[in-house]
Amino acid sequence: MSYVLFPGRHHLLTRFQADYLRQLAVDGVTVVWAVTSANHENTKRNPVPYHRREAAIERLSALSGLRSLVVPIFDTAPTDAFADVTLKSIAVATGIELTPDNTLLACSTPKVADLYRRLGFPVALVESDPGLRTTPERPWDVLLRLANGDETWRKLAHPATVDVFERYRLVDTIRTVVNDPVVGDEGGLTATRDYRTYAEAFADAAGRKWKAVKQYVQPGRIVDIGCGAGSLLELADREPALRESDLIGVEVARHLFQECVHKKAQGVFRNANVYFYQRNVLGGAIFADRSVDTTLTFALTHEIWSYGRQRESLLKFARRIFEHTAPGGVWINSDVCGPADRRRQVVLTLATDDGVTPAEPRSDLDSLTSDAVKAYLSGLSTRAKLEQFAKDFAFGCDFEVVGDGAVRIELGAAMDFLTRKDYVDNWLSETKEQFCGLSFAEWTELLVEAGFELDATSAPSRNNWIIENRIAPVASLSEVSGGSLDWPDTHLLTVARRPRNG
Template identity: 35%
Template sequence: MHLLFPGRHHLLTDFQFKYLNQLIQTELLNVSDVEGNSLQQSKVESVIFAVTSANHSNTRRNPLPFYLRALAIEDFARDLNVPVYIFGIDDVGKLEDFASYTIKKIKHESDGLLNLNATNCAVICSTPVMQMYQQHGFRILPAELNVQSNSFDAEQPWDLVEHIAKTPEWSADGFTLNKVHTSSYKIWKRYQLGSKVQLLFNDHIIGEDGDLTATRDYNSYVRQMDEIAEMKYHDTSEYIRQGRIGDIGCAVGSWIKLASKDERFRESDFFGIEVSRHLFDICQQRKHNGEFANPYVFFAQKNAVTGLVFEENSMNCIFTSSLTHEIESYGGRQDLLNFISNRFSELAPSGVWVNRDVVGPENGDKIVYLKLNKQDGVNENSDGDFATRNELTVYLDGLSTYGRFLRFAVDFRKKEGYKLEYKEEIINDESYIKLSLSDACEFMSRKDYTDNWESEMHETFTFWSFEDWKSHLEEVGFTVMPTSSAYTNDWIVQNRLIGKCELFEMGGDTLKPMNYPVTNMLMIAEKKI
């Protein structure tokens, strides 16, 4: 009889070892499944660890990479005295019959050696995952689960992971030492995994699966990143310093791909930092595909807000694009200030941080009048929910610019508690929206992102003006280079604003046209000390 032990296996326990060892030594004698039926006495031929989410790591839900989990299992298995197999089972998204996928994956990876079924295999499981295997007729051995009392006779592994996450001195903690198997303890201590897990669990910006937002359409996002890569590189390449070059928030590695082709940087090392698991996976795949001209390209999945991602005083250049506004949006002001301070610490003397992002107008509180096109779609608004992202996109695309503003006013940072204040006024028989310049800019900058609307509604672009940015950078110790500037993106004006939105300010008793405000900035900050 084979024993299949599925799970993420980030940590192994003393209970698990004793449980498995007893099953093996007694040859399943007097062992009952979760339904109370006794198994026939049978020699245990092997124990098979199916390590799920093997392709995920560095997230709250999956902190350890597969190879570290496998190392601990290999050490754990030495005293079990039966063959032990370890198979990585990738996370493949929502799959109702994940049990069937796991069984097929093991058969494929073992070249048919392990063809598991209900007659030759029992499954060890104490979580609701057991139900998937029961549907295929597998007998379930409950491990920590006490079926009679519907409680647990011992801590489950994830209970101990969570305990370590809130125990700073975990490696000397008596409870941990008493519960964690030595195989996991050694791996966790050697690779300093306790501090890593504590960092991940204390991260309030990133979700448990390692993403800023659960509402982003990554297909459209990746496409957009590739489409604007040439423009980003053209705007920033002259300010890049040779040596150790880091791209924080590197998305799918498009900027690094272009920079690695530049002859000026053929002796440089490139480091891409990406917090999103989806995008990090794409970076790794591109590297495997040989898409980077410079072989010294390295990617890491890290959060640059919660701490340093490079050694202090080690980087000659750090590049960020369209990132800092996300930190403010999904984290908060203190997170952004921490991010700025971290980058200063990482740069070597004379190193530069090149930050390309959106920016707010200088007089954001100023009251302005926004005239919106009512002829380019339907002039109505629904604040109702839509079943799918596509349905919402179709609805938004059918609205006029005016109608889309009405929807924007409802959705914009609603979950963050923000309320967009505005009034509609008729002046000389024309309709205007009276609001702050900052809110007008938020709408004008976001109104065309209909394919990613839900995600964009969480984000703020205008929280700081260019002068605000200079002030905060200089406060940390940066010197803002004179080549830095805030500017109005002409493409946005020509393609998204003219004919759609007009800005006015009140001069006496009459409205006077305003120029479109700045939309973007390029900030070059040098660490001169």
């Protein structure tokens, strides 16, 4: 036996692991650390970047006298061929062919161990070894001790991990990421979003959005929070007046952040001072107080409202931006908003002849493939879509049937449905978000409460293209008393400034 293959995420190394491996790797045997999810970081499942994990493994090896090879294994979709993929990745990276004849697998995860057993590899079960007198704590459980503020993690973790975590200030980072109330396990707001279509839609609209706000952008330190795939910063990068500015993108979704990093590596940006961070702003301050001249947020604040604690989270976010804004600096926000009188009862009449109308909405959409969900929704009549929306919408959509295709409903709920009914590609994500949580007047109150002064150019608006092409052909609004009702505001642009003496 020449090798011990030790696959795992290896975010935290334990004293037990070091002792166990020393017993296996005798007489010059090499431990091959296959570090899985190596391309993931700053997520609940993978809070530590690969290069820090590698540093701790190398330090443990030096302290324990182990001969080690560390190989990154990029994340893949779930597959029964995972063992084969790992072995091939190791062969490509090192030139070493690990086989059942020359390698012992060390792994405590039964499903993973079984994949290697099928290939003929002998297995040592590490923490699950039946020959142990006591059951040792697994590395992830020790990391959760750290995340929960339990300092006993230091006694269970190997000194190599403790050293790397302390030198690179990872303890607070891990606690913030693992305990994040908004971001999911894989570094996104929702597991059901198709980030490819999301990024494409944002890129298509970036030129229009930049044209609308660039006159308000102040040179200096410019931060785009929720930067998506960096489309807006690409346009800022081309502005001669901003050539001396720092352009900083902050994105919480791992898929989009990785695209930003890829663009920078490919030379898309001419400005050398372009930086990207994968962070959730609600999780803690990113920038020093009074250090940012311009903050940009596009189609972001409704997500903070929806996935957080509504107004409480949004006010916290606004205050955090106020804190990092330099005196005289500006926060430019473009997003959806609710009607001025969103609680008002109205009659919404919807088409019934543009699709099928099942007897009742489905309750199993989350068990279907995205293509199946799209196909089902695309075949519904607009009236039937309202029934399905009311079933799936996380914020409630109560209505009373008052006629053929007509319902009595709050204006805000009506607009939440009408502005979302065509999002069949991301229905399960979109129905978790509320567009009409705040009216423009309520937004104004929140910004003033956070300390900002609102520029006179701030205003609500209506997306007439959406009204004319998506909504009006299949829907109409009227007063409960019977009079016709015009379509309300759907969006807002706020230019909020921190007072120069504030």
